[in-house]
Amino acid sequence: MGSYFRNLPFFVVLLFTAAGAMLVPSVYGLAVRDHDAARVFFYTGILVAILATLLGFATQGWARRRIDNDQKYLVSLLSSYVWLPVILGVPMFEVIGNTRAINVYLDMVSALTTTGAPVFEPLRLADTVHLWRATVGWLGGLLTWVTAMAILAPLNLGGFEVTSEATAVGQRMPNSGQMRAAAPAERLWRQARVLAPVYMALTAVLAAGLALAGERPLHAAIHAMSTLSTSGIMATGGFKDSDTGVVGEILIALFLIFALTRRSFTSGFGMAALDRVARDREVRLALFAVVVLPTFLFMRHWLGAYEVDELANTGGALTALWGSVFTVLSFLTTTGFVSDHWAGAQSWSGLETSGLILVGVAIVGGGVATTAGGLKLLRVYALYKHGAREIDRLVHPHSVAGAGRLGRRIRREGAFVAWIFFMLFLVSIAVVMLALTAAGLPFEQALMLAIAALSTCGPLASVAGTEPVIYLALGDAPKIILSAAMIVGRMESLVFLAVLSPGFWRSQA
Template sequence: MTAPRPYGVFLRLPLSLLLWGMTSASMFLPASHALVRNNHPASQSFFFSGLLGLVCVTLIGLALGERKPRYGSLGQLSSLMFAFAILPVFLAVPFHDALQTTSFLNAYFDMVSAITTTGADLFDDPARLAPSLHLWRAQVGWMGGLILWVAAAAILAPLSLGGFELTAQGQPGRDMTGLGVSEISDPRRRLLRIFVTLAPIYAGLTMILWVLLLMAGETSLTALCHAMSVMATSGISPVGGVTNAASGVIGEALLFLFMFFALSRLTFSNDTSIKGHRRLDRDPEFRAGLLLVIGLPTLLFLRHWLASLEIGNSEGFFTALRAFWGAMFTVMSFLTTTGFESANWDEARQWSGLGTPGLILLGLAVIGGGVATTAGGVKLLRVYALYMHGRRELARLVHPSSVSSVRQGDSIHNNGAFIAWIFFMLFAMSLTVISLALAAMGVSFDHAIVLSIATLSTTGPLIEVAAQTPIRLVELSGWAKAILCAAMVLGRLETLAIIALFTPDLWRGR
């Protein structure tokens, strides 16, 4: 079957080349923004870098001719590795040239942090970066989120990776059945179809949030960057977070509503639902996320309230309400690995005279958001599978001879808990290795733990709020930054995908 004429040229090019061309074309947006603001050096950096990238992509595309990419879905998985590890080298070129006050390694680190939606802030002072550079950081994070949205349905789901190993019937890393014949023979067609379907939804939701934030009184650039950051769960802000935003509580409420898209894929699509749980109110991820978002702030509120009674604090009802809202917004933000702190979060900690430990935020980031969303972490579906397995084991202690009954429509197959446990152990091993590597580079133990969790869960703002003393990334050695870059890529692709990518048996016969 011949491909539609407008899409034919894209079906012939490798995915890595298409990603390079897409990011090159996107550089004209910050170039135009810098030109309007009369920042001509930055405008020239982005314009000529984007032009050079498009020329290189065109020449390579012409050199490839009619040659078709090999290896199917695993080849596309390797293109994701290219996007998160190699492409930031090109993305850092205009950033480094426009800033001119940092090393290229720092610029590369910042671009890896952005495209993996980690959002680790290497530059403590937002005023150090020009507005166009802030726009570029948020834009790269937004594009990284879009890549994850599309790759989840087009690449990870067919390979039973990224959380889909709990619901699919095939083995992790192997194509699952149920796809059309044309899509099995040509995975690029499936990729293009899903991109055309999901990209307008992703862009439309971002535009809606941007307009709502503008109506709430936010400035244009800050509203756009925050809208991009929430949809991509990158936590990148041109003003140092929502605490310095002009929209106040109304803006936080709008961001809070759009963070629900990171709790479950079913909030906007059922394209990755294998079977069962197509209703949002029956989705285990969404229900587990709601339990944490409502239950944990309630527990913190009660703890603070009891402590306030002991110390004789007589604050009013509205102070308590602001404290509860600050806790709920911050819990939702770190559960979805966005990392924004509420302006009332400090009030929630100080209301009772007790400091809330950063260990709670570390735990939320490790749990993470929903499968096939831009959120990182272990993912809610895996936590749910382990919870159901633990519940079953406790029931067997009471009734050893009982036979479990699988509810009809349950989307997690029999080995789901076993696979989830394997992933959790791989996550723990990765955390251990990265922590030891950072410690070997001279990083203190507590800082190494925070840095490892922040990068593996792609929750960069943890670096500033979880440790007892602030961690200055710019002061780390070059090798420590390289380790953190590898950890961010590992956390974004996940360990099972890396194993599948480097398993020779899975490449044979493709």
């Protein structure tokens, strides 16, 4: 039996995981006497487990003969994002009952890629379905953590190409040589054993904190899972319907640090780990964005002489400032939570197009090897350092810059690769926009949806534009295009180029 599980293909392992995950809404449905939903999830979980078992037996001989390399795991990961939502959507389709399969598939792709697009109205879905969507998003976040450290880091992809050094569990490994010495399956199992307990513990702590702050236990669990996975999935219509108020938003903001840098969960806990996080390049850049942009919105109230009667309203000023800080941080990590005071922040600033700020921070994205999407902070930092160095050379042409070997690597090769990814990201936005407009969508909707899908920040399309985009009202063609764009945004275009590169295939043979 041990050899059976050791030889299971990656996709089959994910099928077993999906079957086990279906027990979560099944048990909850049984507890709240929603027996119909509980039976659907339970029976579907049994069928998926049987399917996975049969596939495991069918692939045992092939598994022993196959060459275990990183490239095949990239292909397996891509196929998992494409086909796994079909299986994950079966119980949801049966429980909802009055919807079409394409809507459920879009929602499951959105959850698994941690995009969190609000496809269905919250009041339309039962609590068991809300819990299932959050569970799929939470597992998608864990999948991102594990595959980033076990597969992408050794290949110098997913943002690691900027430094060409992987950091796993607080230990630096130049050129990822130590990680690539082990087989990919062994690395996946090793990283899962290290990261999964941390991921679960952080989720449990945040859920307990939200529950103590007054949130309903189910909603506390869902919002905690959505925060750690940055899926942004909510069981309510927003924080306006939450009972925690600012306290809950503060708790969530504290845990969004794990989407800004991988050092927050790979360096352990303690003063030394806190010091490494505080000195991390990605955290410093994120703090700069979170401080500067809300300050701009806050100060514009006086610069524009907007609503002078509110100048003495200290409470309104502080709530508006917090609303902008929390919302900017949430969209920077591509979570997509909107503060209950964001409307007040928009009114306070008097800026009619304040949603464009959220578009910008969502494109920047969070940290490398985290659940956040977008360009990633490390790539933006590399471009900034290269630009600052070039400006310095205009003034001092013969100067020699310091910052050590790693700093020089970031300014030179790292900035070059970051610029390539930036161009690929823009081209991807243009291609998705062209496809959406060809499918009949207007320009603004196509732009917002393309950025939301490729940055894995689904709520962006409903918040940043002049008019909110309703995903459910889109046609079938835009939904298929968006599903593909979400998968591309989750895996990143450089990974696709690596998969399609003949040289990469030969190097992995």
